[in-house]
Amino acid sequence: MVISKGIPTYEEKLIEELGYDDHFHDHHDGDKFSANFINTYIFSMDHKIIAKQFLITGMFWAIIGALMSLVFRLQLGFPEADMAWLKPVLGKWITVNAEGLGALSNQFYYALVTMHGTIIVFFVLTAGLSGTFSNLLIPLQIGARDMASPLLNMLSYWFFFLAGTLMFYSLFLSTGPFSGGWTAYPPLSVLPQASDGSGAGMTFWTISLVFFVVSVLLGGVNYITTVLNLRTKGMTMWRMPLTIWAFFITAIIGLLSFPVLVSGFFLLMFDRTMNTSFFLNEIFVGGEALQQVGGSPILYQHLFWFLGHPEVYIIILPAMGIVSEVLSVHAKKPIFGYKAMVFSMLAIAFLSFIVWAHHMFMSGVNPFISNFFVIFTLIIAVPSAVKVFNWISTLYKGSIRFNSAMLFAIGFVSMFISGGLTGIFLGNSAIDIQLHDTYFVVAHFHIVMGVAAFFGMFSGVYHWFPKMYGRFMNETLGKIHFWGTMIGAYAVFWPMHYIGMAGVPRRYYRFDTFDSFSQFGELNKFITVAAIIVFFLQVVFVVNFFYSIWKGRKQTVANPYDASTIEWTTPINAGHGNWPGKLPTVQRWPYDYGKDGREFYPQVEPVGEEESEVH
């Protein structure tokens, strides 16, 4: 058990005086959790360790996913280039011709595209982002000793690990990993005759993702229960930081939508193994007419996007929460329109369940149905706009401390605007006729939920790194990382809008088959080069991260940013149970910055009689 040494801080004194004694440390439960190396660092039940496990596993997958994108970007930018040098890594997927020129096989190109999407969406931006920060921050910011069920929390990570292991294994199958796109539309995903990747690769893919959903659900149940039941005394719902609101709402969305995905996956498995025909109808493939009739491939698309659309909010809401918190702390101003922020998140969460078919305007669903989905989709722009205006207003008349966390938060807002606005084009079904499945879509979602979510994640890592490791990340490297990535990410994705407007479809192995699509050779080279540079900037981040764990500047004060929220009232490198003595009791909302001439009021400080505005 770690007890803070030296002179107690102001906050510690307040907790000692006003805190709630739950007699946590009278029992030896606290020590039992950290009895040896294995259950301290591997099968840990401590939420802070589990958060780190999620983060580092997410980083591992992010590197794999990004490297895959580099390989297929090389193919798109330099289709004639020699790829023989990749043969030691990719083996038979590089075919070398008589002149010694290596080429990436088209089958593996599609496998790379599919794996890139699956890995980044699920393993990095769902588990790596929500898993990390929900675990780290929920108990710390609501004043809990740990999650409601540490055991389920541990299982949540290990199911994720299992899912990752299976997916990783599938990369080495002789028929290759699944290659039918991350959405896995049947019949392509059902029929091994139609694609090599739909054989064993698809089996591994579905099983892996079912385990992944188990992980998300175990995590989600835990987050919701913890937020509802383990808030410390005085922490009413309206006193929760926006991060907690975001994680809470995210977990609810996940809990309601992921099971639908699993049901879709199970039907898919039945179609694959038991000759059912949920999604199959009148198919002639591989020289034979299949027996299955009566199913509908579109049914799968409904089931998939019923998760798929909420999923993009599962990815972006935690980033929004993190950014709201970081902007407020480093602008030293309360977040503008706290309640509007919460209500807009709730509105987005609700709407996210009734817009799924905007992914399916051109899929053959009755065009009449699309009317509703257009309306609801464009309504989402309203709460999203409110959030953007509130973030910008938070900066207004602030006193901005520029560090890497703040820079990434500002960058997030820019990315969210740029990517969000193109959603207004795509959400309008008539425009979607032309833009659907073109590079315009690729540009849209990479900016709004790819880059933006990554920016939220980076912001959170830089901001709470001291909370995780008791040290700071290197600021110079952080700024190189930020400015390089900010410029580089736009350089990669902005030009894709133009390619998409010209009608170039996504998921093309090469463009020279069509005269209409082949005129962007130079631009594709530019994008590829930019992508390679952006990748190396992420290496800077990874090096900075691991360097700082052991060699970073030490955190000397418990509350380095003068933040109100209670995670900064724990000692540096807090042990199990988070607070060495009593639990803090919360006296006010989390955003009392710059009030009455004071930098900040900690949440544990009682409201004085002379205070001007009380929330």
Next chain:
Amino acid sequence: MNSLLGFVLISVLILIVIVQIARVTELAGIRRGDKETQKLTNKRNANYMMWFLAGFMIFCVVSALHYKNYFLGYGPHTAASSHGKLIDSLFNTTLFFTGIVFVATHIALFYFSWKYKEEEGVKAEYIAHDTRLEIIWTAIPAVVMAILVVFGLSAWNEIMADTEDEFIEIEATGYQFAWHLRYPGSDNLLGTRNYKMIDGSNPIGQDWEDIKNHDDLHPGEIVLPVGEKVRVRITARDVLHNFYLPHFRVKMDAVPGMPTYFVFTPEVTTEQYRENLKEYEEYQVPADLEDPEGPQKWEVFNYELACAELCGKGHFSMKRIVKIVERDVYDEWLKEQQPYYMTSIRNTDADPFKGQKLASDSPEEEAPAEEVSEDADIVAMNAESAE
């Protein structure tokens, strides 16, 4: 292997450089003191914010001007169908509104970041919310969205409505990895299909007992008359495909077992489109760079049919040429086409009417099967344009 080794070596070097930068800056920061370091950082990064804003805006404008010919509704790539013009104008309406928001919010975001950097003696103001402001900026996007929804949906319902007027019906069947095209022939009716009848000689499973099939044509490309309504019946044989005509703003999934359709009216003939392209520099270059004397790019332009739904490893190669011609050329072309049944099925073992006399039988039936060749067609079209 050598290049991989070099790669690893370079990576290690880069790693060392990064770590050294980290250590040096850490030490410099300690020497200068936390407060001084932060002050310097604030000033620098606030300035970068403004530089970024300026650079980003210039980048947007310059790149947009450079690529303006690829925007919907500008330059050579205006829609070649009547409904496509509607889509292009809707796109530009949306671009107008979002453009304003994009510029305004970015200026505010980066300007505020620069303006309100941490400075000695200046404190942040406590502004928690402003109900009036919040109502205004909830209402404005709501109104704009309402406008876009109304425009969008009226266009959508107009475009997607099935037609009751007279139309030319054609059928496109996607399979791995090509499109199979079918025209209804002289009776204007597509014959029935059964996927279980698909085999080598019957690529889309036509039921030959249905005499509506007997005059159906299987051309190698789409030829359509200008200004007439076309209804494409879209089907798939194995997996999902998508019938995509970029120049006509037509896109619809091909779903196995569930025919879909798209109705559109081509408005610009291939010849006219080529004439339009002629005006643009990028099309005034030789089509084949190795043959500078050969035809220029605009001269060989053709509308194309593509697949826009991932369908397997050959997804990128499902091309068919689309030609829009005057009505009389179309009629002539149609006359040249031989019904598939007559050329390939009649009196073979696959023919249920083998040996029987059919009303459609004619002396030409004995003529050898003639594949539609693209070259022959281009000759016909060039002859037409020469007139």
